[in-house]
Amino acid sequence: MIEEPVLMQNQQGALNQDTFAQKEFIRLKDAFNLKNCIETGTCLGYTTAFLAEHYENVHTIEINSSYLHVADINRIGALENVTTHLGDSPVELSKIFAANAVGDTTFIFLDAHWGAHCPLKQELKAIKVARIKPVIAIHDFQVPNHPELGYDMIGDQPFNFQWLKPEFDAIYGAEGYHHHYNSEAVGAKRGIIYITPTTKK
Numbered sequence: 001m002i003e004e005p006v007l008m009q010n011q012q013g014a015l016n017q018d019t020f021a022q023k024e025f026i027r028l029k030d031a032f033n034l035k036n037c038i039e040t041g042t043c044l045g046y047t048t049a050f051l052a053e054h055y056e057n058v059h060t061i062e063i064n065s066s067y068l069h070v071a072d073i074n075r076i077g078a079l080e081n082v083t084t085h086l087g088d089s090p091v092e093l094s095k096i097f098a099a100n101a102v103g104d105t106t107f108i109f110l111d112a113h114w115g116a117h118c119p120l121k122q123e124l125k126a127i128k129v130a131r132i133k134p135v136i137a138i139h140d141f142q143v144p145n146h147p148e149l150g151y152d153m154i155g156d157q158p159f160n161f162q163w164l165k166p167e168f169d170a171i172y173g174a175e176g177y178h179h180h181y182n183s184e185a186v187g188a189k190r191g192i193i194y195i196t197p198t199t200k201k
Helices: 021-029 046-054 065-076 087-096 120-130 161-172
Strands: 036-040 057-062 082-086 106-110 135-139 177-181 192-196
Touching: 021 046, 021 106, 021 135, 036 046, 036 087, 046 057, 046 065, 046 177, 046 192, 057 065, 057 087, 082 087, 087 120, 087 161, 106 120, 120 135, 120 161, 161 192
Parallel strands: 036 057, 036 106, 057 082, 106 135
Antiparallel strands: 135 192, 177 192
């Protein structure tokens, strides 16, 4: 084990110690018979290790080499079903898709946004280009009527459904998906949106 930097609230646990979100991730895996998972934003690897317990194959992407090194040494380096990718998430996503490493039976957790770095729209465009219809979860999302759940912003734009609806429509078709949010959270208490295709795989 090596010393870890203190980066955020409730960092020592999957999804910032949010057990409600952990249960929803597992529910969606079972409901849609998902085999593969892609995580953008490995950070220190706590969520990655959790995902590796439940998915056959996990790809995790991190742009910060120091964080990925800590994650590798402390918790995910020995996990045989985890493949790490160092780089900018939209670029690395495109590489994973080009290699046919995943298909529709995939859960994609988008959590690479941090401060001014916000690749969300580019990540969703990469998914659209791949012509797959995965289950998607986005962390730090504004949940209507739940101001107690934290969310991120880029400039004056909160992370909300209307902002990303054109990207969701491009991936699934305007009538090809549903979306729902978390309404309860513990730990860091962050909002999450879930996008699911209308037809289960």
